[in-house]
Amino acid sequence: MSQASHEEHDEHTSVDQVGHGSLKSYVTGFVLSVILTAIPFWLVMGKxxxxxxxxAFVILGFAAVQIVVHMIYFLHMNAKSEGGWNMLALIFTVVLVVITLSGSLWVMFHLNHNMMPVSAHEMRTKP
Known part of the structure; x- marks a missing residue:
């Protein structure tokens, strides 16, 4: 192979220079994750x-905070990473999940409400 073909692979772009975090940031993320797991466990076990x-509402709050901790400390997602495309992809994903979940719940609620008979007598009297 020629030297020219190897030179193309030796160049590093700005994407390659993205920091992957330090030991301190990983330990901080781990400690926060353990705390955010232990508190809901204590809430449930201690009643x-x-x-x-x-x-359940409090645990969902802790889960949301833990998702943010994982995204920041382990996935290294912020508004600056990859020119903001990571954040745009995350927002798009969240919008799609919210639309899918809310639409599914809406359809299931209305199917249950409109399609299911209340009693056997009511089922026999309907045309």
């Missing part, structure tokens, strides 16, 4: 809240 709905 801190009497209402299960409140417990």
């Amino acid at each position: 801190v809240f009497e209402k299960p709905g409140l417990t």
Whole structure:
């Protein structure tokens, strides 16, 4: 092979120079992840809240915070990474997931409400 073909692969672009984090950032992310996992575990096992709905709501809040921690400390996603395309892809994904979930729940709720008979008698009397 010629020297010219090897030179093309030796060049590093700005994408290759993206930092992958330091040991300190990985340890910080790990400690935050452990804390954000241990607190909901304690909330459930200690039965801190009497209402299960409140417990679930608090746990969902901790889960959302943990998603952000993972994205920042382990996936290294921020507004500057890859010229902002990572953040744009994330926003697009979140929009699609919200549309899909809300549409599915809406359809299932209305199918249950409009299609299911209340009783056997009502089922026999309907045309």
